Amino acid sequence: MKALITQLVKRTMLRKKKAGRGRHAEYSAYEIAMGFRELKITVLRTGQDIVLIIVGIFSAAFGLESFLLPTNFIDGGATGISLLISELTGMPLYYLLILINIPFVLMGFKTVGQQFAIKTGLAILGLALCVAFVHFPAVTHDKLLVAVFGGFFLGAGIGLAVRGGSVIDGTEVLAIFLSRKLGTTIGDIIIGINILVFSAAAYFIDVETALYAMITYLSASKTLDFIIEGIEEYTSVTIISSHSDQIREMIINKMGRGVTLYNGKSGFGKSGETRNVDIVFTVITRLELNKLKTELIKIDPNAFIVMSSVKDTKGGMIKKRRLKH
Numbered sequence: 001m002k003a004l005i006t007q008l009v010k011r012t013m014l015r016k017k018k019a020g021r022g023r024h025a026e027y028s029a030y031e032i033a034m035g036f037r038e039l040k041i042t043v044l045r046t047g048q049d050i051v052l053i054i055v056g057i058f059s060a061a062f063g064l065e066s067f068l069l070p071t072n073f074i075d076g077g078a079t080g081i082s083l084l085i086s087e088l089t090g091m092p093l094y095y096l097l098i099l100i101n102i103p104f105v106l107m108g109f110k111t112v113g114q115q116f117a118i119k120t121g122l123a124i125l126g127l128a129l130c131v132a133f134v135h136f137p138a139v140t141h142d143k144l145l146v147a148v149f150g151g152f153f154l155g156a157g158i159g160l161a162v163r164g165g166s167v168i169d170g171t172e173v174l175a176i177f178l179s180r181k182l183g184t185t186i187g188d189i190i191i192g193i194n195i196l197v198f199s200a201a202a203y204f205i206d207v208e209t210a211l212y213a214m215i216t217y218l219s220a221s222k223t224l225d226f227i228i229e230g231i232e233e234y235t236s237v238t239i240i241s242s243h244s245d246q247i248r249e250m251i252i253n254k255m256g257r258g259v260t261l262y263n264g265k266s267g268f269g270k271s272g273e274t275r276n277v278d279i280v281f282t283v284i285t286r287l288e289l290n291k292l293k294t295e296l297i298k299i300d301p302n303a304f305i306v307m308s309s310v311k312d313t314k315g316g317m318i319k320k321r322r323l324k325h
Contacts, residue, residue, distance in 0.1 A: 052164030053123050060157025060168055061130040067150030068216070069093070070138040073209065074201055075154055076194035076217035077171035078104060084197065088204055094132040097124060104170020107177045119166035120173070127157075127168045147212045151219025158220065159227025234310035236283050237292065240266060241303035244278035250295050251282050258282065283310055 060079075068075065074083040082096040101124045109117035140146060161168045175189040182189075194217060202210035239247055244261065251259045260281040265274045284292055289307075296303055 049119070049164040049166075052160045053119070053126070053166055056157040056160030056164065056168065057123060057126045057130050058134075058157070059153050059160060060127055061134060062136050063150045063153030063155075063157060064093070064131060065136040066139045067146045067153065071141060071143065071146045072205075073143075073146055073150060073216060074197070074205075074213045075151065075220060076197050076213070077169045077190075078174075079154065079169050080194070080197045080201075080213065080217070084201055084204070092132070094128040097128045097131065101170045104167075104173045108167075108170070108173045111173065111177050111180070116165065119164070120168075120170070123161050123164075123166040123168045124170075143212055144215070147215040148219050151216035151221075152223050154216070155220030155223030156227055159224040162224070162228055234283055234285055235289055236281070236308050236310050238306040239280040239282075239296065239303055240264070240277060240305075241280070241296075241300045242277065243300045243303070244280050246299050247280050247296065247303070248278075250299060251280070251292075254295060255282075255284065255288060255292060257284055257288075 064079075064083075067073070068083065072087055074080045074087065078100050079097070082093060082100050085091060085100075086093045086096055101120075105117055105121045105124065108120050139149070158167065158169050167173060171190060171193055174193070178184070178189050198210045198213055198217075201213050241247055248259050248261060251257050261278050262281070264277055264279045266277045267274045293305075296305065
């Protein structure tokens, strides 16, 4: 078994790095160990991505079949376009999900990469097959509940697919592509696309359906943000104070978080006087922000503090320790 794994490592991870050595190249034990580590990480991450995408597909299909389709509701983005065309023409939704998203998959190949395009194509195909062959019962016909929970499950499905390295709604791919061409933000383009979708729904169906579609979209987008960013919101804090040593000790000992110190110069006064100062940088969760401010006031009420939102973090002491209150 060990010999088989060693050969697999040599033929996959090591061959890519040592292509010039020849077919029967010899590798050190260290190289084989590092290659095995990379192979293990790749397999685990690929398996995790597959699970996330599959769960996302079933979540989105549940939102469509159990909420939106029975009440003829629509959503924003490429899925909303597919639902709108299906409502107006009677074409099968699973067919339209593939057809509408094909251009977005090609754009994803050009703008993001081959691996992303392959994952996205398979995810969209999986959603179409799930809608075609897996049938979920209708949960409710209450319009408000349909709009809210239909958007919730659809947004959760899209978010899980994004966490798995793909998308099952190509609107964001189009937004990335157009933002590079037009020089606008991705958010502005997504809003513009959805305005067109909702306007078409109001014109071809009725205004009430368009209004409920907006609620569905808002529910889906908020759920999508929650799935991608998580329940914890992080804040980076930069502190400039003459009491940097005390602040550093407070963050480590009382907050239980790591800090980074870097040297800087502060400028002040009309003459532009400068002095050397140690700048303290840390990342905390939103729940700890109030405690940090309180402790900073105790040490230096005049400390200059800059805070900014952080989407996510990796490593360090953010996720390894429980909050201290």
